[in-house]
Amino acid sequence: MILVAVGVFVIGIGFSVLWSFTSSKLFPTYDFVGLAQYRRLWADSRWLVSVNNIWFFGLMSITCNMVFGYLLAVFMDQRIRQEDLFRSIFLYPFAMSLIVTGLVWQWVLDPNLGLQAALRNLGWSSFSFAPLVDAETAIYALVVAGIWQGSGVTMAILLAGLRGIDEDIWKAAKVDGIPTWRTHLSIVAPMMKGAFATAFVLQCVSVVRVYDLVIAMTGGGPGIATSMPAVYVIQLITVRQNVGQGMAAATMMLLPVLVVLAFSGILLWRRNREVGV
Amino acid sequence: MTAGQITATQLVQEAPDQAGVGPFGPKPRRVSAGRIGLYAFLIVAALFFLIPVYIMIVTSLKGMPEIRLGHLFNLPGEPTFQPWIDAWLHACTGRDCNGLSPGFYNSVKITVPSVVISIICASINGYALTFWPYKGANLLFGLLVFGAFVPYQVVIYPLIIGLSSVGLFASLPGIIIVHTIFGMPILTLLFRNFYAAIPVELFKAARVDGAGFWRIFFYIMLPMSVPITVVAVILQVTGIWNDFLFGIVFAGRPNWPMTVQLNNIVNTTTGVREYNVNMAATILTAAVPLLIYFISGRWFVRGIAAGAVKG
Numbered sequence: 387m388i389l390v391a392v393g394v395f396v397i398g399i400g401f402s403v404l405w406s407f408t409s410s411k412l413f414p415t416y417d418f419v420g421l422a423q424y425r426r427l428w429a430d431s432r433w434l435v436s437v438n439n440i441w442f443f444g445l446m447s448i449t450c451n452m453v454f455g456y457l458l459a460v461f462m463d464q465r466i467r468q469e470d471l472f473r474s475i476f477l478y479p480f481a482m483s484l485i486v487t488g489l490v491w492q493w494v495l496d497p498n499l500g501l502q503a504a505l506r507n508l509g510w511s512s513f514s515f516a517p518l519v520d521a522e523t524a525i526y527a528l529v530v531a532g533i534w535q536g537s538g539v540t541m542a543i544l545l546a547g548l549r550g551i552d553e554d555i556w557k558a559a560k561v562d563g564i565p566t567w568r569t570h571l572s573i574v575a576p577m578m579k580g581a582f583a584t585a586f587v588l589q590c591v592s593v594v595r596v597y598d599l600v601i602a603m604t605g606g607g608p609g610i611a612t613s614m615p616a617v618y619v620i621q622l623i624t625v626r627q628n629v630g631q632g633m634a635a636a637t638m639m640l641l642p643v644l645v646v647l648a649f650s651g652i653l654l655w656r657r658n659r660e661v662g663v
Numbered sequence: 664m665t666a667g668q669i670t671a672t673q674l675v676q677e678a679p680d681q682a683g684v685g686p687f688g689p690k691p692r693r694v695s696a697g698r699i700g701l702y703a704f705l706i707v708a709a710l711f712f713l714i715p716v717y718i719m720i721v722t723s724l725k726g727m728p729e730i731r732l733g734h735l736f737n738l739p740g741e742p743t744f745q746p747w748i749d750a751w752l753h754a755c756t757g758r759d760c761n762g763l764s765p766g767f768y769n770s771v772k773i774t775v776p777s778v779v780i781s782i783i784c785a786s787i788n789g790y791a792l793t794f795w796p797y798k799g800a801n802l803l804f805g806l807l808v809f810g811a812f813v814p815y816q817v818v819i820y821p822l823i824i825g826l827s828s829v830g831l832f833a834s835l836p837g838i839i840i841v842h843t844i845f846g847m848p849i850l851t852l853l854f855r856n857f858y859a860a861i862p863v864e865l866f867k868a869a870r871v872d873g874a875g876f877w878r879i880f881f882y883i884m885l886p887m888s889v890p891i892t893v894v895a896v897i898l899q900v901t902g903i904w905n906d907f908l909f910g911i912v913f914a915g916r917p918n919w920p921m922t923v924q925l926n927n928i929v930n931t932t933t934g935v936r937e938y939n940v941n942m943a944a945t946i947l948t949a950a951v952p953l954l955i956y957f958i959s960g961r962w963f964v965r966g967i968a969a970g971a972v973k974g
Binding site (some may be wrong): 389390391392394395396398405414446450457458461462464466472473474475476477478479482483484485486488489491492493494498499500501502503504506507534538543591594595597598601602605606615616619620623624629633635636637639640644647650 | 701702704705708709711712713714715716718719722730731732733734735736746762803806807809810811812813814815816817818819820821822823824825844847872881901904905907908912922929930938941942945948949952953955956957960963964
């Protein structure tokens with residue numbers, strides 16, 4: 387079974403890359419056209435928008451998620467009452483499908499019946515908040531929904547990291563008269579490298595794979611404003627029946643993952659060598 | 664954000680005093696500005712997480728005329744469960760008006776076998792990788808870890824071609840195979856890390872006593888793997904139940920899982936949008952993983968953490 391799974395991944399990637407060099411339309415062919423598909427891909431405005439979006443979405447949501455998650459974790463670590471209750475509240479959206487998340491936020495942000503209408507009804511008639519219908523702001527709405535769904539997990543991981551830090555370090559820093567925020571930034575945060583890395587990797591994986599959320603919330607719209615590479619690939623394969631170009635796009639999606647993995651692999655290898663394992 | 668940090672600062676400075684065990688019993692509780700700021704932040708954050716669901720529940724209990732008034736936060740004037748019944752039995756996707764219930768049964772039919780098969784395979788894999796290292800095991804394991812990071816889109820199309828060449832594309836077995844394969848990297852990692860923590864002497868002792876591969880697995884390893892299996896089940900059930908992409912691509916129209924049906928019901932372009940029905944349908948779809956979440960509590964957190972620690 388492990389062989390089958392590994393085989394599927396390796397062979398699947400192999401064929402994807404292979405087909406990206408062909409002129410496949412609805413079905414795969416072996417008519418090789420070199421890099422023509424890649425040239426067309428990078429000339430396609432829809433793809434360019436998608437690539438821009440994924441960088442923007444990725445940077446925004448990972449940064450916000452980390453900051454918000456860390457703040458939540460720090461605050462949760464203050465011996466508060468009802469900790470379990472708060473933890474449950476912060477974490478429950480993660481149990482829900484991204485489809486559900488997308489639909490919930492689509493509803494809340496609906497300009498005619500959602501938040502905007504509700505606040506106008508309360509008497510704030512100039513209130514205007516309809517990010518989903520504006521091409522400029524729709525992606526922010528996606529970021530908010532992403533944070534709603536995922537920051538609880540970041541909080542849980544970072545909280546576990548915070549709890550793993552020795553009490554004496556806090557005491558020592560306090561004796562030395564270091565302000566608490568500096569202790570956090572310069573001493574505790576570096577000690578939590580592992581927890582941060584875990585949360586970060588988890589975020590990255592989910593950003594690259596973001597598909598359900600976009601489909602449920604905006605469908606890639608308005609227009610193509612919130613298209614993402616993952617959405618783009620599926621569209622090319624199914625709707626636009628252009629497998630060659632779709633596979634070229636998929637290969638482009640794989641590249642950054644390969645680079646990051648190779649980088650972390652080298653780091654791991656060098657660390658192991660230093661330790662002498 | 665700066666405000667938040669200042670309060671955090673004050674709080675941490677106070678925390679040790681509160682923790683210190685006073686010589687004359689517990690200290691009187693001090694209510695300080697920082698403490699109030701702390702709770703204010705947490706409560707505001709909690710509201711951010713809770714409001715969307717509150718709105719969903721409230722909306723699902725209202726009639727359409729009441730929704731059109733636009734009082735999003737108001738409690739329903741005349742609560743009605745009709746939207747829930749409609750969502751379950753009558754909501755339309757295109758021409759079919761059978762509600763979500765077929766999707767629910769499909770999701771069950773997809774989830775249960777996928778979870779069982781993938782966990783059986785993964786536990787055997789993890790056991791073999793840990794205690795019976797064969798040639799190339801490390802390479803295989805490395806590739807498997809790599810599989811956990813590969814974007815699905817890269818593998819989907821070849822998988823479509825592969826499955827349709829053996830006639831399993833757009834079928835129930837097809838989607839179960841797909842879920843099993845994609846669950847394999849993370850689950851194998853989970854089990855391997857668990858078995859790696861078991862003292863190898865236990866394994867050696869069993870070997871000396873003449874137990875073989877399967878005997879050791881069934882009589883020694885399996886009974887010890889209950890905790891990790893619970894984590895794996897939680898991880899897989901929520902993951903597969905919440906899946907959308909594989910469902911829509913590989914399951915085929917008659918087997919579409921609940922998430923796909925839900926999206927079709929809500930994002931359908933024909934007819935009047937019945938928001939109350941949509942909200943009820945959304946809650947129904949989220950109900951199963953939420954139930955698991957609230958029942959499993961801490962196990963769920965552990966499952967996420969375990970799933971997160973890769974390599």
